[in-house]
Amino acid sequence: VVVWADLTVDDVDRLNETLNVDHNKQVLADKFHLDAWRETPKDAIVMDLFYYTLQFAREMKFNREKTSAFFSIIKKTHEVAVETPFGNLEQTFRYFKELILCHAVSRPPHS
Numbered sequence: 001v002v003v004w005a006d007l008t009v010d011d012v013d014r015l016n017e018t019l020n021v022d023h024n025k026q027v028l029a030d031k032f033h034l035d036a037w038r039e040t041p042k043d044a045i046v047m048d049l050f051y052y053t054l055q056f057a058r059e060m061k062f063n064r065e066k067t068s069a070f071f072s073i074i075k076k077t078h079e080v081a082v083e084t085p086f087g088n089l090e091q092t093f094r095y096f097k098e099l100i101l102c103h104a105v106s107r108p109p110h111s
Helices: 009-016 021-032 041-059 064-083 089-103
Strands: none
Touching (some): 009 064
16 A cells, blocks of 8 residues: 555645646655756656646546655656666556556445
């Protein structure tokens, strides 16, 4: 379970304080040590992934818990994709599906 693994309640609240792009990117840069995201293409790509992941969560009106879980699922899937050899699409997709299935039901077996 990845809820609160990468973004705490306070982190999500800080990111939801404003819709200001620079503010949110600075919060993400501080949290995930992406200080060179303006100069380094690799960090810029990761910053865009994180920022647009949060934008999607906002557009879908996710609550704090769902935002945190969704963010961690995307972040961990990306980490698996870049840490394993090229051509790992099936392995990465399998990992992604496992994470989604773990978080698809709010309160098993009561839901």
